[in-house]
Amino acid sequence: MNIFVLLKSTFDTEEKIEIRDNRIDDEAAELIINPYDEYAVEEAVKQRDTHGGEVTIISVGGERSEKQIRTALAMGADKGVLINIQDDLEEPDQFTTVRLLQAFFEDKEVDLILAGNVAIDNASGQVGPRLADKLNLTCITTITSLTIDGGVASIERDVEGDTEIIETHLPLLATCQQGLNEPRYPSLPGIMKAKKKPVDELELDDLDLEEEDVAPKTKTIEVFLPPERKAGKLLEGEVTEQVQELVSLLKHEAKII
Amino acid sequence: MGETMERIVKGGAFIIEDLTPNDIITPEDFTEEHEMIAKTTEDFVIGEVLPVVDKLENHEFEYAVNLLKQAGELGLLGVDVPEEYGGLGLDKISSSLITEKFARAGGFSVTHGAHVGIGSLPIVFFGNEAQKEKYLPLLATGEKIAAYALTEPGSGSDALGAKTTAVLNDEGTHYVLNGEKQWITNSAFADIFIVYAQIDGNKFTAFIVERDFPGVSTGPEEKKMGIKSSSTRTVILEDAQVPDENVLGEIGRGHIIAFNILNVGRYKLAVGGIGGAKRGIELAVKYANQRKQFQTPISSFSLIQEKLGTMAANTYANESAVYRTVGLFEQRMGNLTEEALRNGKEVANAIAEYQIECSLTKVFGTELMDFVADEAVQIHGGYGFMQEYEVERMYRDSRIQRIFEGTNEINRLLIPGALMKRAMKGELPLLQKAQALQEELMMLIPEEVEDKVLEQEKYLVKNAKKIGLLAAGLAAQKFGVNLEKEQEILANLADIVSEVYLMESALLRTQKAIEKEDSEKNNLKILYTEVYVQEAFNRIEAHAKETIIASEVGDTLRMTLSAMRKLTRHDPTNVINKKREIAKAIIKAEKYRV
Numbered sequence: 001m002n003i004f005v006l007l008k009s010t011f012d013t014e015e016k017i018e019i020r021d022n023r024i025d026d027e028a029a030e031l032i033i034n035p036y037d038e039y040a041v042e043e044a045v046k047q048r049d050t051h052g053g054e055v056t057i058i059s060v061g062g063e064r065s066e067k068q069i070r071t072a073l074a075m076g077a078d079k080g081v082l083i084n085i086q087d088d089l090e091e092p093d094q095f096t097t098v099r100l101l102q103a104f105f106e107d108k109e110v111d112l113i114l115a116g117n118v119a120i121d122n123a124s125g126q127v128g129p130r131l132a133d134k135l136n137l138t139c140i141t142t143i144t145s146l147t148i149d150g151g152v153a154s155i156e157r158d159v160e161g162d163t164e165i166i167e168t169h170l171p172l173l174a175t176c177q178q179g180l181n182e183p184r185y186p187s188l189p190g191i192m193k194a195k196k197k198p199v200d201e202l203e204l205d206d207l208d209l210e211e212e213d214v215a216p217k218t219k220t221i222e223v224f225l226p227p228e229r230k231a232g233k234l235l236e237g238e239v240t241e242q243v244q245e246l247v248s249l250l251k252h253e254a255k256i257i
Numbered sequence: 258m259g260e261t262m263e264r265i266v267k268g269g270a271f272i273i274e275d276l277t278p279n280d281i282i283t284p285e286d287f288t289e290e291h292e293m294i295a296k297t298t299e300d301f302v303i304g305e306v307l308p309v310v311d312k313l314e315n316h317e318f319e320y321a322v323n324l325l326k327q328a329g330e331l332g333l334l335g336v337d338v339p340e341e342y343g344g345l346g347l348d349k350i351s352s353s354l355i356t357e358k359f360a361r362a363g364g365f366s367v368t369h370g371a372h373v374g375i376g377s378l379p380i381v382f383f384g385n386e387a388q389k390e391k392y393l394p395l396l397a398t399g400e401k402i403a404a405y406a407l408t409e410p411g412s413g414s415d416a417l418g419a420k421t422t423a424v425l426n427d428e429g430t431h432y433v434l435n436g437e438k439q440w441i442t443n444s445a446f447a448d449i450f451i452v453y454a455q456i457d458g459n460k461f462t463a464f465i466v467e468r469d470f471p472g473v474s475t476g477p478e479e480k481k482m483g484i485k486s487s488s489t490r491t492v493i494l495e496d497a498q499v500p501d502e503n504v505l506g507e508i509g510r511g512h513i514i515a516f517n518i519l520n521v522g523r524y525k526l527a528v529g530g531i532g533g534a535k536r537g538i539e540l541a542v543k544y545a546n547q548r549k550q551f552q553t554p555i556s557s558f559s560l561i562q563e564k565l566g567t568m569a570a571n572t573y574a575n576e577s578a579v580y581r582t583v584g585l586f587e588q589r590m591g592n593l594t595e596e597a598l599r600n601g602k603e604v605a606n607a608i609a610e611y612q613i614e615c616s617l618t619k620v621f622g623t624e625l626m627d628f629v630a631d632e633a634v635q636i637h638g639g640y641g642f643m644q645e646y647e648v649e650r651m652y653r654d655s656r657i658q659r660i661f662e663g664t665n666e667i668n669r670l671l672i673p674g675a676l677m678k679r680a681m682k683g684e685l686p687l688l689q690k691a692q693a694l695q696e697e698l699m700m701l702i703p704e705e706v707e708d709k710v711l712e713q714e715k716y717l718v719k720n721a722k723k724i725g726l727l728a729a730g731l732a733a734q735k736f737g738v739n740l741e742k743e744q745e746i747l748a749n750l751a752d753i754v755s756e757v758y759l760m761e762s763a764l765l766r767t768q769k770a771i772e773k774e775d776s777e778k779n780n781l782k783i784l785y786t787e788v789y790v791q792e793a794f795n796r797i798e799a800h801a802k803e804t805i806i807a808s809e810v811g812d813t814l815r816m817t818l819s820a821m822r823k824l825t826r827h828d829p830t831n832v833i834n835k836k837r838e839i840a841k842a843i844i845k846a847e848k849y850r851v
Binding site: 016067070071074185186187188189191192194195 | 289290292294296297300301304330331332333335336345351845846847
């Protein structure tokens with residue numbers, strides 16, 4: 001099976017967000033594999049171990065993303081591809097990523113593409129479904145179980161807390177939800193092997209794309225941190241007085257009723 | 258992995274030689290694989306160990322055994338075991354990073370450390386082919402767990418005074434061991450013990466003793482102040498039957514194994530101290546940011562910032578010194594041929610080379626850990642005294658570090674002792690340098706220090722070495738062979754030597770980082786270096802002065818003190834301001850960073 005995993009480098013969940021010149025400054029931040037993409041990597045490795053074939057990790061990002069690709073290789077993936085847009089594109093959006101991936105997949109034989117359900121940074125959840133559309137692939141989102149047997153995929157997906165059971169055919173693009181599996185830690189032998197696995201680096205030219213082909217369709221107007229939470233207010237007096245005051249505050253101060 | 262250094266540096270030579278930044282390995286030299294290994298360890302500790310800490314602290318050791326097996330599957334137990342015996346045979350930086358990241362697990366890090374370090378390494382370094390083939394593959398995977406049994410009720414620091422006996426049976430097939438080994442880590446569940454016993458009353462010898470051998474048992478679990486997640490019991494040997502092929506190394510040469518394994522154990526404790534200190538800083542600064550008094554987060558009070566600044570600067574200096582030492586080992590051991598690696602004597606020599614560095618990093622690394630744990634509790638105030646807070650456990654766990662693997666007092670005495678021995682053997686031209694210094698001091702005119710970054714620190718490191726030589730030379734002259742009885746002076750000299758190593762390590766590391774990339778990224782490293790070098794220099798001055806005063810009287814005393822003043826004259830650094838700057842970065846990052 002030819003399995004591909006779409007992988008994004010994101011901020012470590014412990015990192016603090018800092019804004020500089022209307023952009024999130026990521027220079028000093030520790031990066032990790034987007035946690036939902038980790039489920040995708042784990043699933044890809046497991047499917048490959050059952051059915052044979054090859055797992056390719058593909059990531060759109062900058063130089064630093066190579067480390068996350070290596071981590072996925074240490075988890076067991078076979079090879080990596082980095083589409084490096086660091087020097088060419090200032091503010092890529094989901095359109096950019098999908099367009100790049102579409103170009104990449106043009107000449108690829110695909111059985112299964114796995115992606116995270118959502119990235120924990122921008123949280124658009126768009127890249128997987130939009131890419132499936134462009135590639136004319138079946139797309140199933142938020143899967144929590146995947147069994148493949150002779151080209152037929154039996155899938156469970158999370159639907160707002162309920163479970164939907166689906167049967168479909170490969171090729172397929174699926175996005176992975178928490179609960180699908182328990183991603184492994186990259187073992188030390190895995191880390192040493194990953195060192196020798198190939199990671200190809202592609203740029204716009206290599207995909208026969210010009211900057212204007214992938215120019216973002218959205219524009220970021222402003223980036224700001226959520227306002228600091230203000231201290232709460234404690235109402236005093238009899239219950240009826242408190243209720244009256246609360247209603248009055250909601251009407252006149254908060255202006256929400 | 259890692260960059261190789263340009264030349265082999267002799268152990269202890271730093272006290273008289275000037276080194277360049279390229280002579281040392283620094284954390285900035287770590288490779289991507291090193292970082293990934295560290296990350297896997299950290300994720301394993303956070304994901305698997307911490308959720309069961311309460312069970313471990315409660316002595317439910319089946320969890321410990323299970324965790325060790327899981328760690329074995331990930332390769333976390335096999336780093337120091339050669340590939341041909343089922344291990345990974347990776348470099349010393351990799352195994353050190355694992356040790357550093359395990360520190361956060363508290364008592365369980367002791368379990369892990371005892372297994373991979375003092376438990377397994379005696380066989381790695383000194384086992385014969387058959388012993389390596391039999392035991393190492395099982396130790397590397399965690400199928401069997403190892404322990405180290407040296408201490409006895411009557412012999413702690415005086416390890417060679419062990420009373421456990423070993424007598425060859427009449428058939429000549431087994432040694433019969435009798436005695437008690439006390440406070441043995443992992444003893445509740447270890448399968449293999451490295452045991453030391455006297456053959457014929459005076460041939461101190463190491464044995465590989467399996468738990469299942471007849472006559473081997475353990476006493477009840479000890480009730481300890483800290484590291485409760487680890488098992489500590491007495492190992493009882495009652496006519497224990499040990500096959501004669503389980504003699505480890507040469508008969509009567511057990512001390513070679515014991516002392517060298519302790520050396521390795523020591524630098525590993527120092528590495529653990531760094532990991533613990535980093536966690537302590539993180540807990541302290543997070544709490545200080547969140548805790549408000551007088552409607553203000555307490556991290557905005559400058560006295561709290563002073564604590565954070567000191568903790569971080571000291572951590573930087575220790576981290577620099579410890580990984581420099583790891584680098585020395587890596588280079589020395591990495592240069593041994595396959596053949597030499599099979600020869601216990603060669604291996605022992607390689608380890609013994611850096612005995613001084615091992616002792617001093619152990620002393621300072623464990624005292625750093627203790628200091629940070631103490632200050633972290635202090636910053637937590639009353640909450641730090643409550644068991645719901647991690648710092649409470651950290652405080653109790655850290656206390657033993659200054660005691661085991663040779664108390665810090667014994668290690669302090671070892672440092673000047675080893676230096677003097679090397680000087681006497683002609684391996685280090687210490688006495689010649691001390692004499693040359695005395696002449697130099699007669700006409701010394703204090704240098705003008707250039708007003709460039711780190712110039713002052715270079716000058717202070719250079720002079721600190723001279724002050725050390727001056728004090729040591731004087732004490733040696735005055736007391737001669739009786740110097741070994743002047744333990745207060747020896748401890749002073751040990752502190753001077755150690756401080757020199759730490760300040761120089763911080764300085765060289767920062768210089769190396771600047772040479773690689775001269776940018777504002779290195780600002781914090783520069784601040785750490787400036788603060789640590791200044792404060793260490795002040796301490797060195799005090800130690801030297803006390804030593805000189807105890808060694809001389811009258812006019813000679815006055816003359817010597819005034820000679821020393823030529824060396825101590827400098828434009829002092831405003832450490833209060835610099836620590837506030839450091840604290841600002843730490844408060845923002847909410848953790849130690851460089």
